[in-house]
Amino acid sequence: MTAERDLAAVAGTTSDSTLERLDALLAKDVFQPHTGAVDHHHRTYARLRLLLQELGGPSALNADAPTLLTAMGWAAQVDPPLYIALLTTAIACMGPMLDLGEPSDYLQELIGEIDSGRRHGAVLTTELGHGCSHINPGTEARYNQAERTFTLHTPHPDHVKIMGNVALPGQASAAVVYAQLIVDGQPRGVYPFAIRVREEHHTPPTLHIRTVGDVTLLPLDYATVRFEQHTIPYGAWLAGGARIDRDGSFHDAHDPGARLVRSWRSALTIAAGTTEALAAAARAACTITHHAMAHRPTQGMPHPGATVADYSLQQHALAASVLDTITAGLLARRARTLHAQPHDSAVPAAVTWAPWVAAHRDLALLKARARDLAEAAVARLRPRLGAHGTLATNQLTAYEGMAQVVEAATGDKVSILLEAGKDLLASDSFPDGTGTLGRARAREHLLRRAVRRAVGARNISSEKPAAFAVYNPHLPALVELAEARADCLMLAAVDQAVQASLPLDTDLAAAVQAVAHLAETTYLTRHLGFLLAHRLIPSSEAKVLPERHIGALNAVAAHLPVLIASFTVPAARTAAPITYPDYAERLTGWTFKETSPCL
Known part of the structure; x- marks a missing residue:
């Protein structure tokens, strides 16, 4: 039972008491639809007060990271502005107060006002x-x-x-x-x-x-x-x-440089919380789309009883988005693990772009990659719902908007990639591993070697910021190198999920293995030109890759019901009308009686 539960957590978020307690709040009036922008803001803060009251307040959540991260994911699924309000209150504001503040009457009073819900x-x-x-x-x-x-x-x-x-x-x-x-x-x-x-x-x-x-x-x-x-x-x-001191000595x-990084230690929890929120939003988008496709009949290519979900094109789109979503969820699980570990390591004396990378490079990269995965997942699904995907009440535009905003907010993605790329130049090691992960590590090694040669060894140092004239011509290469490291983190997480599934003979285990195969063909397809040019893949394998990739999409499509069920996103949490079979009635508020056609 423990192994099965762990595997379910690989695919999504297993139900727990925190989610049950938060879902119970959805019956409150403040979670009813808003009537305009200002009403939305008021409802967001009223919802925030209820959430924080239920979970003990921001101070308690800062002492209980697993509950805080679960709440971040829940808030993102309910309404993305609630996620950002929770982040700014419990992490970006309260976190530094508790972590960096010195005891004083002023600070304790202010913390109390936030904990009470007054502010x-x-x-x-x-x-x-x-x-x-x-x-x-x-x-x-x-x-x-x-x-x-x-x-x-x-x-x-x-x-x-x-x-x-x-x-x-x-x-x-x-x-x-x-x-x-x-x-x-x-x-x-x-x-x-x-x-x-x-x-x-x-x-x-x-x-x-x-x-x-x-x-x-x-x-x-x-x-x-x-x-x-x-x-x-x-x-x-x-x-x-x-x-x-009282004499003015500092x-x-x-x-x-180290002070800047220490002042931004809250970025560690911001990164973990945002990664959790992005994966949760993608799970909600996949769930909404799957249910909408399943009960929506189509008049194109007439076939008795056919729904949108019966079309292979739609199945492949949902399968690709499920891959992105599960991968984002795996990165969120990895982020939880890294966040729980001690992270008071030595930091460089100077930061060029992003202090949060110096605080923890891999956590920052996980957030950046989860953002890309979540946006790709939702952006691929929204047009599959036609005009209905653009309606705010169906939530996909909110999830997509959140993913777009956090490209710059909660740690700018380009700054993260530039800082991580510069950091990766400081050391080099020969790649290890086999299979697709081994090829990804070889690609990272080759990219690092090329950038190191271009920049020049004498200009590479973790003790000083990047010189503009030296590094500016090579910034795209730094981004590509950081993306290659993110690829390795992503494929390693997928590989761990496969290892967890192997001892189990269940539908979910088979589904996770199908997703892993699709992850491999997706990576190989995306980087095929590089892999061929550097002889990391034989031409015979490259020739059959398109066929393998279609087969992998079909395999994941066959497992969609069990994968969507593993996401455990109840309809009441997203409140998207298109999720329900009686969509027309829920959207319009009109009740229709069955009538006979006119003769």
Whole structure:
């Protein structure tokens, strides 16, 4: 029974008490459909309060990562804006407070206000006028020695914070602000600061907040925020072991590069949580599409009783999306494992693009690849539902929008790939392994060797950032190298799933093995030109690959019912009308009686 349950978890998320408790919340009024953008925002925060109350609050969730990650996946399936509100409150805001903050009355009161549900949390890091602002923000936090306070200030319009979810009037909020610490006129590194933003009935006059307008891909009350000599107490500084003595002397055991990475340690949980959410959203999209196809008759190529699901073209599309979805789920499981391990490792002295890669390269790559897989899965399915796939109420546009947004949010994908590619140059090893995974490792090795030669060994160092003139011509190659490493992580996860299935003689075990075969033919098809050019695949095998790939799609298509069932996404969780056989009645609200045709 344990082996069977483990295998079910490979394919999807096994039902547990956390999901049952959260599903019970769906009967509450706040989970009914919204009536407009502002109502949607209000409902999102009301839903967030219920979720956090049910699970013990943000502080409790930070001490219980498995429950937090499960909640992230659930929220993404119910309504993606709820996922981002949970992420900003429990991880991006509360996480640094608990991890990096020093005990103080101010911080404890603020944590209590968030835990009680009085405030939601936001993160203010991205700045309006320049890229990679998380590395060197223009927002200042000046230390005032006499008062022992800090003054947050926005010195230029380019340094206005953007995309913090704090625009909704009447909704009390808090935020973690990333700013350049200035002590005695000297910059001391990038640190987070915990602040109150809005109160229910007013906003401090030294905080200027404006809505950015609609963000249709992932709706929430995003804003721009400008600080005008905004004073905060010493306890707001999330110092992470640094300190300023009362005589004004500054102490930090970390250099600025290591401090930047430490200040962004919440990125580890953000990456794991987002990977979980992406896989969950893809599972929901596959489930909705499968049920819609199964009960939807078609008038094309007339055949008595035929449904959309009977068409091989539709079956192949769903099979390919199920492959992407299961692979994303495997990456989410791997992310859980990595997140649970100690990760206070040595970090490079300087970061070029993405501090979260320095915090944990593989976790960042897993998130980047899960994003690609989830977007591909949903984007492939949405047009298969025709015009109905574009209706917001059927949820696929929400899942696709979430995947598109987190290409830049929660750790920019291109920055991750560039930083990971640069990091991969620092060491080299001869590839091992056989089969498709062995070929993928050989491809990574060959790509690394080519980039190392192009960049030059003397220019490769983990102790200093990449020089623009040296690296700029080779940035596409860095991205390709990082993608190759992600391929290896992905195929290794698939291989582990196959090994878990071999002792079992069940329908699900056979289905997982069929998915693994499709993963192999998909990889080989995608990189066939490279593999042939470098003699990693014989021409005889290449010639039959198209036939093998079609066969693999057909095999997964034959297992679709058991695979979709393993995803365990109840219809009430997605609330997509197209999931149900009485779709027309649910969508329109009209009840039709059977009538005889006119003669």
